[in-house]
Amino acid sequence: KHKKNILYNEYVSFLINSLGEVDSSLVSKKYSKGIYKGEFIKPKSVVYSEIRTKTREEIDAAYNLYLSLNDFDFVLKKYKGEVKNPISLGRGGPLASAAFGLQIGAVSSPVENPNRTFSLIRVEKFVDEEPFTLARVYKQIERQLKKASQDSIKTNLSINLKLKHNLGALVF
Numbered sequence: 121k122h123k124k125n126i127l128y129n130e131y132v133s134f135l136i137n138s139l140g141e142v143d144s145s146l147v148s149k150k151y152s153k154g155i156y157k158g159e160f161i162k163p164k165s166v167v168y169s170e171i172r173t174k175t176r177e178e179i180d181a182a183y184n185l186y187l188s189l190n191d192f193d194f195v196l197k198k199y200k201g202e203v204k205n206p207i208s209l210g211r212g213g214p215l216a217s218a219a220f221g222l223q224i225g226a227v228s229s230p231v232e233n234p235n236r237t238f239s240l241i242r243v244e245k246f247v248d249e250e251p252f253t254l255a256r257v258y259k260q261i262e263r264q265l266k267k268a269s270q271d272s273i274k275t276n277l278s279i280n281l282k283l284k285h286n287l288g289a290l291v292f
Contacts, residue, residue, distance in 0.1 A: 128278075135273050142265045150261050151254050160252045165206035166219040167244040171199040172237050179230040179238035192227050192242050201240075206247050219243050 154160045169192070173179045178199075186195045195201075207216045218228045222243045231239045 132274060132277060135277065136270050139266065139269055139273075142262045142269075146265055147258055147261045148254065150265065151257065154261070155251050160257050162250050162252055163208040163210075164249045165208040165247045166216065167203065167206045167247065168215070168219045168241045169196055169201055169203045169244060170215070171196055171201035171240040172233075173199065173239075174237055176230070176232075176238055179240055182240055183230050186227060186240070195240075196242075203244060215239060215241060 151160060171179070171182050173182065182195055182199050185198070186192055189195070207219070209216050209220050212219070213234055214231050215233065218231050219241055222228060222241075224243050224245060227242045228240060231241065233239055
């Protein structure tokens with residue numbers, strides 16, 4: 121029984137390792153189907169400017185300065201803020217939630233971050249959802265197809281061997 125299991129496992133390993141490269145036309149076909157189904161889509165995101173401070177007092181002072189001057193660019197420069205990379209809803213924590221609740225050009229009230237810092241943000245622009253390019257997701261799709269082939273070998277090999285050799289009740 122042990123020899124049979126060792127032989128079977130070695131054969132499965134041999135088959136898996138002998139799988140060739142995934143055909144690029146299969147990758148392209150899966151990409152096209154995925155785009156149609158709504159997969160491989162970059163979610164809507166927001167670009168914002170942020171002033172981040174370590175204390176509540178500092179962020180309150182920055183917010184009050186903004187309210188009195190109504191000039192976020194001046195406050196951004198004074199507190200060494202910067203424009204941040206786009207974040208999508210669900211990925212940026214409280215800042216993303218605050219940003220998606222604002223209009224372009226609107227400034228938030230102070231936001232407490234999970235790391236106990238504080239932020240003041242202004243929405244610069246929203247970036248609509250769009251499909252990722254095939255080049256961007258090619259390796260991911262290739263891995264999915266390769267894994268599907270490997271899983272198929274693992275799942276169907278014993279069934280196919282039984283059928284091929286008319287072994288009926290023999291269990292692998």
